[in-house]
Amino acid sequence: MKTLVRIYQFVFALISKLLIIPKPVLYDGEKSVSEFTGTLRREVNYLLVCDPYLYSSGKAGGVTGRLDNSGINYFVFTDFSSNPSVEEVEAGITEFTHHNCKGIIALGGGSAIDCAKGIAARSACRRKSIIKMKGLFKVCGKTPYLAAIPTTSGTGSEATVAAVISDREKHLKFAVNSFKLVPDAAVLDYSLTLSLPPDITASTGMDALTHALEAFTNLYHTKETRALALDAAKLIFENIYKAYKNGSDTEARRNMALAAFYAGRAFTHDYVGYIHAVAHSLGGLYGVPHGLANAVVLPVVMEAYGNKIHKKLAQVYDYCNFESSGNAADTDNAYKAVSVIDRIRELNMKMGIPDSIKEIRKQDIPEIVSMILKESLPEYPVPVLFNRKELSGIINKIMPEEIQ
DSSP, rough: OOHHHHHHHHHHHHHTTTOOOOOOOOEETTTTTHHHHHHHOOEEEEEEEEHHHHHHHHHTHHHHHHHHHOOOEEEEOOOOOOOBBBHHHHHHHHHHHOOOOOOOOEEEEEHHHHHHHHHHHHHTTTTGGGGGGOEEEEEOOOOOEEEEESSSSSSSSSGEEEEEEEETTTTTEEEOOOOGSSSSSSEEEEGTTTOOOHHHHHHHHHHHHHHHHHHHEEEEEEOHHHHHHHHHHHHHHHHHHHHHHHHHHHHHHHHHHHHHHHHHHHHHOOOOOHHHHHHHHHHHOOOHHHHHHHHHHHHHHHHHHHGHHHHHHHHHHHHHHHHSSSSSGOOOOOHHHHHHHHHHHHHHHHOOOOSTTTTEEEEGGGHHHHHHHHHHHHTTTOOOOOOHHHHHHHHHTTSOOGGG
């Protein structure tokens, strides 16, 4: 079984090197929203898929005001949750069609961008439900113009091929992956992240770090994606706690926005791994926020990979210029790898992220493991292929001590 999985991944890696993954036009900095709105067509109707809280609280006003000043015709859609569902995507495509929209602008975190991508996919495939597009390259037809304005620095969805949608009936999440879902434009206005509360800053930032480290430690990557993953990791290690402690630190906020974008581009080619598979299962079963789940699971899975990733984590250690203790052991790959994992745990602790997921029930572990295996194999080129017993052990390590 493991041999067949590796053959599949090797062949897919060879094919992927021949594929040209689209890159969004990047607008970055204080004037990015103004620059972006200046490129939009005034004769076109756009569906603004906006985070409900941002819109109701008036915090979306900076963007909607610029759209108004630019004479852009847009209709606001906010009827979706933090885990956008099949039904919410259907509500969105109904609004998109009713207003004769030709483009979509996503404003918010990963949920807004994922919902917008789901609507774009449904627009391209009017006779196919979003569930039927689960997996790779099942989005047919031409998607509408799609732009993403992230207000968190985590998912990297503004740069990726993926949309994660919830199937509430089956209590699971699934990904729709298509080059057609890479946004045409990514607008990184760090000022939109200044009001993020510390806990959201922490969980979304650790989500981005998970993207970078999973992409980097997976088996296959290109020179470009390797550089993007390392740059993202360095920016996050240097800036996440600064942004957490002082949300008004504009340099830290801008660096975190760039890091999330870089990490998104890296894992678009190199994929994620078991950490995301665990997080998706916990999100589907219990509604655990994705970034929080990734943050808790990240050091546990990295540790479980063992010496298979020591050399790569040592490269992360060196690239990020971690302070050494001056001991001879500092030159050892194993020491450096453990130091990186310890740094992750230290960040989690300093930012109030727990080391367990309280919602997990022991009787659910077999189902969780089945969901992990179904999602991860054969697509995810993870450095180690875990069996059911090993995955169960990982879930046990993120359960509260009192129920282990």
